[in-house]
Amino acid sequence: MLLSTRDLTKTFPGTKALDAVNFDLKAGEVHALLGENGAGKSTLVKCLTGAYRRDSGDILFDGRPVFPQSTLEAQAIGIGTVYQEVNLLPNLTVAENLTLGHQPRRFGMIRPRAMQALAEEMLQGYGIDIDVRRQLDSCSVAVQQIVAIARAVHLSGRVLILDEPTASLDAREVAMLFDVVRGLRDRGLGIIFISHFLDQVFEISDRLTVLRNGRHIATHPVADLDRMQLITAMLSHELQHTTSHRLQRSADTSGDAIRFTGVGRRGRIAPFDLTVRPGEVIGMAGLLRSGRTESAEVLFGAVSSDSGTVTDARGAVDLHNPRSAIAAGFGFAPEDRKTDGIVAELTVRENIILALQARQGWARPIRYAEQLRIADDYIARLDIRTPDAEKPVGLLSGGNQQKVILARWLATHPRFLILDEPTRGIDIGAHAEILRLIEEVVARGMSILVISSELDELVAVSHRVIVVRDRTHVAELTGADVDSDRILRAIADPHASAEVAA
Amino acid sequence: MNVHALPLYATILIFLLAYAICIVQFPAMLSTRVIGNLLTDNAFLGIVAVGMTVVIISGGIDLSVGSVIAFSGVFIAVLLRDTGLHPAAVFALLLVVTTAFGAAMGGMIHVLAMPPFIVTLAGMFLARGAGYMLSIDSVPIDHPAYEAMQRAYYVMPGGGRLTLLGVVMLLSVGIGMIVLHRTRFGTNTYALGGGEATARLMGVAVGRTTMMVYAFSGFMAGLAGIAFSVYTSAGYPLATVGVELNAIAAVVIGGTLLAGGSGYMFGTLIGVLTMGLIQTYIVFDGSLSSWWTKIVIGALLLLFIMLQKGLLRLRVSA
Numbered sequence: 001m002l003l004s005t006r007d008l009t010k011t012f013p014g015t016k017a018l019d020a021v022n023f024d025l026k027a028g029e030v031h032a033l034l035g036e037n038g039a040g041k042s043t044l045v046k047c048l049t050g051a052y053r054r055d056s057g058d059i060l061f062d063g064r065p066v067f068p069q070s071t072l073e074a075q076a077i078g079i080g081t082v083y084q085e086v087n088l089l090p091n092l093t094v095a096e097n098l099t100l101g102h103q104p105r106r107f108g109m110i111r112p113r114a115m116q117a118l119a120e121e122m123l124q125g126y127g128i129d130i131d132v133r134r135q136l137d138s139c140s141v142a143v144q145q146i147v148a149i150a151r152a153v154h155l156s157g158r159v160l161i162l163d164e165p166t167a168s169l170d171a172r173e174v175a176m177l178f179d180v181v182r183g184l185r186d187r188g189l190g191i192i193f194i195s196h197f198l199d200q201v202f203e204i205s206d207r208l209t210v211l212r213n214g215r216h217i218a219t220h221p222v223a224d225l226d227r228m229q230l231i232t233a234m235l236s237h238e239l240q241h242t243t244s245h246r247l248q249r250s251a252d253t254s255g256d257a258i259r260f261t262g263v264g265r266r267g268r269i270a271p272f273d274l275t276v277r278p279g280e281v282i283g284m285a286g287l288l289r290s291g292r293t294e295s296a297e298v299l300f301g302a303v304s305s306d307s308g309t310v311t312d313a314r315g316a317v318d319l320h321n322p323r324s325a326i327a328a329g330f331g332f333a334p335e336d337r338k339t340d341g342i343v344a345e346l347t348v349r350e351n352i353i354l355a356l357q358a359r360q361g362w363a364r365p366i367r368y369a370e371q372l373r374i375a376d377d378y379i380a381r382l383d384i385r386t387p388d389a390e391k392p393v394g395l396l397s398g399g400n401q402q403k404v405i406l407a408r409w410l411a412t413h414p415r416f417l418i419l420d421e422p423t424r425g426i427d428i429g430a431h432a433e434i435l436r437l438i439e440e441v442v443a444r445g446m447s448i449l450v451i452s453s454e455l456d457e458l459v460a461v462s463h464r465v466i467v468v469r470d471r472t473h474v475a476e477l478t479g480a481d482v483d484s485d486r487i488l489r490a491i492a493d494p495h496a497s498a499e500v501a502a
Numbered sequence: 503m504n505v506h507a508l509p510l511y512a513t514i515l516i517f518l519l520a521y522a523i524c525i526v527q528f529p530a531m532l533s534t535r536v537i538g539n540l541l542t543d544n545a546f547l548g549i550v551a552v553g554m555t556v557v558i559i560s561g562g563i564d565l566s567v568g569s570v571i572a573f574s575g576v577f578i579a580v581l582l583r584d585t586g587l588h589p590a591a592v593f594a595l596l597l598v599v600t601t602a603f604g605a606a607m608g609g610m611i612h613v614l615a616m617p618p619f620i621v622t623l624a625g626m627f628l629a630r631g632a633g634y635m636l637s638i639d640s641v642p643i644d645h646p647a648y649e650a651m652q653r654a655y656y657v658m659p660g661g662g663r664l665t666l667l668g669v670v671m672l673l674s675v676g677i678g679m680i681v682l683h684r685t686r687f688g689t690n691t692y693a694l695g696g697g698e699a700t701a702r703l704m705g706v707a708v709g710r711t712t713m714m715v716y717a718f719s720g721f722m723a724g725l726a727g728i729a730f731s732v733y734t735s736a737g738y739p740l741a742t743v744g745v746e747l748n749a750i751a752a753v754v755i756g757g758t759l760l761a762g763g764s765g766y767m768f769g770t771l772i773g774v775l776t777m778g779l780i781q782t783y784i785v786f787d788g789s790l791s792s793w794w795t796k797i798v799i800g801a802l803l804l805l806f807i808m809l810q811k812g813l814l815r816l817r818v819s820a
Contacts, residue, residue, distance in 0.1 A: 072705050089696035089704070091506070091763040096689055101705045109684045135506060151704075
């Protein structure tokens, strides 16, 4: 084995990012690493490259335990990494980027010609023919990516980790990159390939490993798997044939529904229809980057729709930006809690009051006593574990941060609340409480759209589930049809979904 | 061919154009005397701008240099007055002090992860205060070596004097070009300006490079202080207020990107000479207020900042 991990464990406050993961990479293979966001892929890579220090477990390189403390040390051991972005310096030439730190010198002075010759030598066998004196940012992204690979291979030479290398490439460039990757594999390098594009995974990899919630789920030769099996492994699906327990209590169809007709955004999500009825939970399932979050952003006006109409009982609803959406009684708890959700430096009180104050307008401040009353009320109702309302929210655990975001929206008494991955990366207790909370507010007539990778969770809370694939709403399951197997089939297979939709 | 060299070409073009206009109006300006004076009068600014160029390319800024020049003058004058040290020894001592001062600021910027603006602002007050501690008044320098240095010049054809100060300035630019364009330290400086996080991932010793960048600037500020003391034959703690801003202006007019990562040492020389040329034109004209220098420099700065914005947009869209 070229590179192995044994019982690799890494914990962050509130979550176990890696839980005793065993992973093996052979020389001369492309090994895909798969999993939804938060599955532990990037944590695993960061432990391998020394960006994170592991809590326990071993990393074995050629059978010997290694302890990389930085990218440089990992490189010296033989592990090179190419990230999706931020690999090279756009303001230097190709040759300078390739040779940075080991430029040929004489009497302390760089020899430009020798440097160019070295750079050209490093690029040999990669099938690109460029003037190495060109500034890097004048090259295409694919060429930049290959230059980054050439540098990583030259400096480390044994293991190459490619983290989403194709995210910003077009089909022709992907083919060019894959030729390079195959060439390196045939030279005996072990290559770890991380991508959300399953077609590419099937095209390039020899074996694949699936992680979920920080745990190793499966490792298989690619030839032994089909898409269905792979997606089943990636998405949480432990209970067979769970059906919605909400079947008996259908949503109120008489009330004031919000109707989205033909809304969408070119390049992000194809136009779709959606009717949101009071007291209804709509689930949205699909793989990462399938168009789930993009749908939510259009629904909330974070990305304005370029087609279609939105109406309710009172007529047209203006959703051209989040402010108008909030004014219309919408709320949106985004997927990336840390960057898009909480304001870490502000206190619990300030975070809870944020949306309510924004809706009132900043010219009419809410009195401090009133703010404190609202904050304390939600801290009690949602059981937010904080010593008091004045603690900066960044110091709370993930689950409690999520509750603060929920409290922020609940304080505005919205009629339609969108929750993007509300339970990701939080502990079991908080998880259950958030699901309970969803049921509670829905019983009072609020509508909720939940986006989740946890199918069982969707099945448990949703009246209806919409399945998104390739930036299109491909199926809608209602009533007795809401079960994980059907959702999985709709996600995986175009033909199956046509049946379901019909 | 290279869009990033465009500001350099623009700088050279503007300088030649401005000089041509000067000559058309005052044919006497086409003389080695004018050129010699241009080099001598702007020697200290040129030297300090060499250090500033490296700092700005690294993505930083050094506000302390004007105060360091004043401190250097007072330091030299007081030591020559109160001790029997030879100027050469005093110069060496001074360069050690200012280089260490720069290195200390660079170290703080890195270790405390503080913005260079704040750290060097503190350095600016500190150096100015240290100058006052040594002397409140102007201290004249009266040393035979100083007279020798002031009289050391080469008479160019046409009667212009290429003075020692002018030569030191040109040498500084030459050394600056080698350091910036031909050493690993120079490439690392560009790397820092291009993106600190990426540079670190690529193996650049960010802390050491940051320290060296500000140490280099401190050394050049000390050397500029020596040049200024030779030029004025005195040390005065209130001298060279705002010279750091002139140096920054010269660097930007010289085509260096204020955001860091892009620029050429040669451009800085042209930037300094352009600023000097405007001054010379005003002297020749005789009727214009010298404040016009500031207005023209302001306009040029605006032009170059807009040019850089345009280039950034080019780079983003490319």
